[in-house]
Amino acid sequence: MRTLLTVVSVVGLAWSAHSTAVYTLTNGVVFGLEFNPATVVAGERLIGTMILSNASVGMANINASKDWGNRQVDTAIGQFVVTDESGRILPKTIPYRFQQRMGSRGWGFPPGSSERFNGDVVWGYSLTNPGTYFVKAIANVPLTNDSGSFAAFRAETPALEITVSSRPADMPPAPLLYPVIEGSPEEIAVIKAQEEILRQGEEAMQRTAIQAAMPQVPRLSSTSRAPLPQAVQAVTDKPVGPAASMAPVETKTAPWASRNIVYGSGLLILLTAMGLFFWRSRHNQDSS
Amino acid sequence: VVLWGTNLADRTEPVTQFAWTKDSANALLVLCQVTFAGHELIAKAYFDVRRPTARWTIRPKNGTVTVSTNQANEPPQYAGYYYLSTGPNSTTNNVGMYYSCEMIDLAGYVGPHDFFMAQVVTLDWKYNSVVPNASFFMEGFRGIDTQYPYGWYPGQGGKTETTAWTTDSPWTRLIDIYGFFWRRDSFECYLLWQSRRRASIPVPLSRADWSWYGRAERISTNSPGVFQLRPPGTDPQLTVGVNWYTHPTWTNNTQRAAYTFNNFWYTTP
Numbered sequence: 096m097r098t099l100l101t102v103v104s105v106v107g108l109a110w111s112a113h114s115t116a117v118y119t120l121t122n123g124v125v126f127g128l129e130f131n132p133a134t135v136v137a138g139e140r141l142i143g144t145m146i147l148s149n150a151s152v153g154m155a156n157i158n159a160s161k162d163w164g165n166r167q168v169d170t171a172i173g174q175f176v177v178t179d180e181s182g183r184i185l186p187k188t189i190p191y192r193f194q195q196r197m198g199s200r201g202w203g204f205p206p207g208s209s210e211r212f213n214g215d216v217v218w219g220y221s222l223t224n225p226g227t228y229f230v231k232a233i234a235n236v237p238l239t240n241d242s243g244s245f246a247a248f249r250a251e252t253p254a255l256e257i258t259v260s261s262r263p264a265d266m267p268p269a270p271l272l273y274p275v276i277e278g279s280p281e282e283i284a285v286i287k288a289q290e291e292i293l294r295q296g297e298e299a300m301q302r303t304a305i306q307a308a309m310p311q312v313p314r315l316s317s318t319s320r321a322p323l324p325q326a327v328q329a330v331t332d333k334p335v336g337p338a339a340s341m342a343p344v345e346t347k348t349a350p351w352a353s354r355n356i357v358y359g360s361g362l363l364i365l366l367t368a369m370g371l372f373f374w375r376s377r378h379n380q381d382s383s
Numbered sequence: 384v385v386l387w388g389t390n391l392a393d394r395t396e397p398v399t400q401f402a403w404t405k406d407s408a409n410a411l412l413v414l415c416q417v418t419f420a421g422h423e424l425i426a427k428a429y430f431d432v433r434r435p436t437a438r439w440t441i442r443p444k445n446g447t448v449t450v451s452t453n454q455a456n457e458p459p460q461y462a463g464y465y466y467l468s469t470g471p472n473s474t475t476n477n478v479g480m481y482y483s484c485e486m487i488d489l490a491g492y493v494g495p496h497d498f499f500m501a502q503v504v505t506l507d508w509k510y511n512s513v514v515p516n517a518s519f520f521m522e523g524f525r526g527i528d529t530q531y532p533y534g535w536y537p538g539q540g541g542k543t544e545t546t547a548w549t550t551d552s553p554w555t556r557l558i559d560i561y562g563f564f565w566r567r568d569s570f571e572c573y574l575l576w577q578s579r580r581r582a583s584i585p586v587p588l589s590r591a592d593w594s595w596y597g598r599a600e601r602i603s604t605n606s607p608g609v610f611q612l613r614p615p616g617t618d619p620q621l622t623v624g625v626n627w628y629t630h631p632t633w634t635n636n637t638q639r640a641a642y643t644f645n646n647f648w649y650t651t652p
Contacts, residue, residue, distance in 0.1 A: 118463060136547055156475065157534070158455075158456050158472065160530065161529045161535065161551075161553075161637075162637070162638055163527060164638070167458065177465060177476075194556060195556065196554050196556075197528070197529060197553065197637055198455070198468075198469075198472075198479070198551070198553035198554040198555075199472050199551075199552045199554065200529070200533065200534050200550060200551050200552070201472070201478065201534070201549065201550040201552075202476065202536040202548065202549040203536030203537070203548060203552065204536070205536070207539065208537075210534075225531045235456055242474065242477060243475035244473065244474045244475075245455060245472060245473055245475075247456060263527070266534045278644055279644070281644075281645040281646055282646075285512060285514050285517040285528065286644075288514045289512060289513075289514060289560040292513065292559050292560050293558060293559060293560060295558040295559075295606070296558065296606050296607065299606060301460060302461040303460070304459055304460040307459075331487065333426075344614055367603065369425075
């Protein structure tokens with residue numbers, strides 16, 4: 096089994112007319128993403144499957160969400176990252192009222208075993224317009240250990256191509272992707288108010304996460320190449336152009352830092368001179 | 384003989400199947416009677432029905448219900464959020480509940496088999512919204528807990544292992560719309576066994592019930608909000624499975640649990 100999995104990881108990408116799959120091997124665990132089929136008619140659902148296989152000789156422990164397909168997780172172990180043909184990362188479109196809420200579950204993951212976790216990429220990212228999209232998976236992948244720990248690391252797969260084809264004219268109209276909020280006008284108003292609160296909170300979280308992931312301000316060199324905040328791109332679902340992220344970052348903070356030192360030193364000299372002047376004035380008055 | 388008709392998590396139509404769930408000291412007769420071309424035909428078969436014995440323990444590891452920011456393996460952007468939780472869930476030693484099973488007597492059975500768990504839960508949740516005079520509740524919502532079967536090591540597929548374990552750490556992320564949050568989960572846990580030598584279906588061996596209850600009060604207006612536990616709660620209980628002969632049934636899934644609206648705030652303790 097382990098030999099088979101290793102071969103799969105070397106091959107990396109499997110494709111047929113109807114399905115597509117990609118696998119990576121990190122720290123002894125194969126992490127894969129499958130679409131079978133890899134095409135869908137606009138308005139229909141498309142299930143992507145994240146796969147974990149323990150290709151190591153060590154025991155691991157899986158920790159998974161008890162619910163998925165919500166604002167927090169697309170599958171029980173992670174997220175899809177979906178880009179369109181122009182490279183724009185599509186935001187998650189699941190309404191804020193769909194929250195992760197049940198908790199977590201865990202179980203052993205011995206060598207040679209594998210698990211599959213499904214998620215609906217159309218539901219998550221409103222892929223209802225015909226076109227070509229690229230989907231990769233980011234998930235908490237278990238570290239092998241024998242201590243019963245649920246320690247995991249963030250792993251991601253390369254992107255897979257999926258196709259949303261035009262909906263034939265003779266097909267019935269697709270149902271609404273997200274159910275309309277039902278209830279009294281008062282109830283609908285409250286739910287919308289709550290969704291706005293959650294939206295603002297999520298945006299604040301993303302700003303905080305991005306700031307936390309920003310590189311430390313270099314204080315001496317005038318230019319530097321900033322580390323790529325890839326993990327943040329993955330979890331924020333915000334459009335971040337990969338090309339822009341790859342480019343060397345011209346930092347303006349270092350000249351500002353040098354200038355601040357000059358200003359600070361000048362201010363210190365000025366204050367010292369003023370102090371001396373006042374002290375000498377007072378000293379002269381006392382003498383006279 | 385029992386009639387098993389239920390909606391599994393991934394099915395929308397009932398299925399009808401037959402199985403013995405009780406063993407018998409005497410051979411049991413199955414009689415098949417058909418009428419074909421005006422003639423009545425009868426076939427008889429006798430079955431030696433045996434039943435494995437299992438030891439099943441459901442043990443709380445963290446032990447207490449808490450409200451804290453200490454919840455492992457959450458996405459980094461949720462750092463600072465408070466959780467009403469049965470356990471931080473960073474290792475199997477601090478999960479909310481640890482289920483361990485040992486097959487102690489297979490009653491002469493040799494070969495591949497599966498044993499796994501189905502967890503049915505009744506949810507009693509409610510919260511006062513931060514929106515004035517608005518609250519939501521789900522009362523007595525009963526359904527399969529997430530999926531059937533529940534995640535389980537060594538898992539399905541016709542194994543020969545005789546021990547298995549899984550965990551459950553129920554928690555609620557205390558998001559910005561909660562002013563006061565109440566949660567009670569009442570679990571029915573079923574241990575099922577299935578032979579893989581012949582066409583067969585899972586049969587119940589054991590049942591164990593447990594529950595937990597906690598409530599969290601918001602004590603700040605900032606985001607993410609600061610919450611504190613409002614005792615008394617109910618901590619998860621150590622439970623030992625008892626022999627059980629009735630298949631679990633359910634007609635819903637917790638993924639579909641929905642709140643109902645109130646235009647008032649519940650009185651808080």
